[in-house]
Amino acid sequence: MPEKAMDDVMEAASGPHFSGLRLDSLRLSTSSAPSSPSSAKASVAGQIADDSLPEEPKQPFVIGVSGGSASGKTTVCEMIIQRLHDQRVVLVYQDSFYRGLTAEEAERANDYNFDHPDAFDTDQLIECLTKLKSGQSVNIPIYDFKNHRRCHESFRKVNASDVIILEGILVFHDPCVRNLMDMKIFVDTDADVRLARRIRRDTVERGRDVNSVLEQYGKFVKPAFDDFVLPSKKYADVIIPRGGDNHVAIDLIVQHIQTKLGQHDLCKIYPNVFVIQSTFQIRGMHTLVRDRDITTPDFVFYSDRLIRLVVEHGLGNLPFTEKQVVTPTGSVYTGVDFCKKLCGVSIIRSGESMENALRACCKGIKIGKILIHRDGDNGKQLIYQKLPNDISERHVLLLDPVLGTGNSANQAIELLIQKGVPEDRIIFLNLISAPEGIHCVCKRFPSLKIVTSEIDAGLNEEFRVIPGLGEYGDRYFGTDI
Numbered sequence: 001m002p003e004k005a006m007d008d009v010m011e012a013a014s015g016p017h018f019s020g021l022r023l024d025s026l027r028l029s030t031s032s033a034p035s036s037p038s039s040a041k042a043s044v045a046g047q048i049a050d051d052s053l054p055e056e057p058k059q060p061f062v063i064g065v066s067g068g069s070a071s072g073k074t075t076v077c078e079m080i081i082q083r084l085h086d087q088r089v090v091l092v093y094q095d096s097f098y099r100g101l102t103a104e105e106a107e108r109a110n111d112y113n114f115d116h117p118d119a120f121d122t123d124q125l126i127e128c129l130t131k132l133k134s135g136q137s138v139n140i141p142i143y144d145f146k147n148h149r150r151c152h153e154s155f156r157k158v159n160a161s162d163v164i165i166l167e168g169i170l171v172f173h174d175p176c177v178r179n180l181m182d183m184k185i186f187v188d189t190d191a192d193v194r195l196a197r198r199i200r201r202d203t204v205e206r207g208r209d210v211n212s213v214l215e216q217y218g219k220f221v222k223p224a225f226d227d228f229v230l231p232s233k234k235y236a237d238v239i240i241p242r243g244g245d246n247h248v249a250i251d252l253i254v255q256h257i258q259t260k261l262g263q264h265d266l267c268k269i270y271p272n273v274f275v276i277q278s279t280f281q282i283r284g285m286h287t288l289v290r291d292r293d294i295t296t297p298d299f300v301f302y303s304d305r306l307i308r309l310v311v312e313h314g315l316g317n318l319p320f321t322e323k324q325v326v327t328p329t330g331s332v333y334t335g336v337d338f339c340k341k342l343c344g345v346s347i348i349r350s351g352e353s354m355e356n357a358l359r360a361c362c363k364g365i366k367i368g369k370i371l372i373h374r375d376g377d378n379g380k381q382l383i384y385q386k387l388p389n390d391i392s393e394r395h396v397l398l399l400d401p402v403l404g405t406g407n408s409a410n411q412a413i414e415l416l417i418q419k420g421v422p423e424d425r426i427i428f429l430n431l432i433s434a435p436e437g438i439h440c441v442c443k444r445f446p447s448l449k450i451v452t453s454e455i456d457a458g459l460n461e462e463f464r465v466i467p468g469l470g471e472y473g474d475r476y477f478g479t480d481i
């Protein structure tokens, strides 16, 4: 199997995006960076015990979606995925595990019962699902409904995810498959609606004619539904009447999944850490800025968009006073007045990339600067600082797009506190944050707020954020070439 072919069908929904905390990559535990990678590793156990985190890496949440053919299983799954936009979700089709007919069988495909459990390679399905559940990536076969065969040249590579959805007519039939599921959903749609949809779909998408669809339905699909699919409905935790039309049921299911998955673990530990609500737009922008091949203008453009969102979110954490205005209709509108005593402080050099967004949101805002030398002296050397004289009376938005070890951040925050800024008046704005940096800053300054757009997996041996986006300042200011 050529490597390229596998890459070509790389699963988009499970791409290189790690917004969840991975305990296996949590290496740093003390409130300052360890002096060596080995000491970092050695401190893992202490950190986990300290923060009451579970010792095992989180297992993905597995959802089974069953129902008759054309009941709307795929449609329901796609709606769930759309609503779970801030989680990594992967959809696995039982259909991918159809055994595939020999040339001889394919000639008499009309006599083949595709609705019987034996038509699927269930052992292979169990192997794939078990691997995915344990966090490994898998190659899933690609099945062609037109010629009833598997594509032997390529696979669909599916990566580890937070949620795995397995859908298919018989996913509740085998007890071993059922036992891998955390939640079972049955899509219940009237038989006549299913048949009508199936005729339309199979003639349009699966290369069939109406007569063959009707013949197959009477001979195999309906009897198998009665013998295997319907009896498996009793295993369902949730039954969705009317499939994708039932928005109430789908919303309730999504809420349940979100509760099960919970917030980011670090937000539970540190209530002052805020990760902005993810959307496909935000994930798309992160995908672009993290791509090492993006051009500098595009990097700047999408970073600016993301930074603007972080800044707006950060401003939303400032205190406000009630204010009433009279509208042109003569009515009174009761709203709020912004907090006026503000200033920005950028940590040179990459923090300066966030100044424009701050200026765009807060007209005429004062912006101070701090330069900290990161190499040598364990990153604690303050080289330069220029801050507004009245900074102690202001709320401070501290700007640095990447929170790595937390050493520079702590140095900057220390300086602000020395200048008389109360800790709870500092909001630290990041684009991406490493869990190690969050621990480091939040342990030392528990009243300070951190607002970030994504929390990454961790730091590597060189204390660089992984997956991260490289040297932010160089990429933003075009000095990386």
Ligand SMILES: Nc1ncnc2c1ncn2[C@@H]1O[C@H](COP(=O)(O)OP(=O)(O)O)[C@@H](O)[C@H]1O
Residues within 6 Å of the ligand: 067, 068, 069, 070, 071, 072, 073, 074, 075, 076, 197, 198, 201, 242, 243, 244, 245
């Ligand atoms: N609520 C719905 N309203 C109209 N058409 C639908 C609805 N749900 C599904 N369909 C259509 O019916 C066909 C079968 O739906 P699909 O979700 O693929 O079913 P399944 O995965 O259960 O076989 C598709 O062509 C789909 O677009």
Ligand SMILES: Nc1ccn([C@@H]2O[C@H](COP(=O)(O)O)[C@@H](O)[C@H]2O)c(=O)n1
Residues within 6 Å of the ligand: 068, 069, 070, 073, 095, 098, 114, 115, 144, 145, 146, 147, 148, 149, 168, 169, 221
């Ligand atoms: N070569 C094949 C394989 C399967 N089928 C039919 O597909 C149905 C399952 O897919 P759904 O998306 O409808 O769940 C199943 O009822 C098989 O009859 C086929 O026609 N040809």
Ligand SMILES: [Mg+2]
Residues within 6 Å of the ligand: 073, 074, 167
């Ligand atoms: Mg389907």
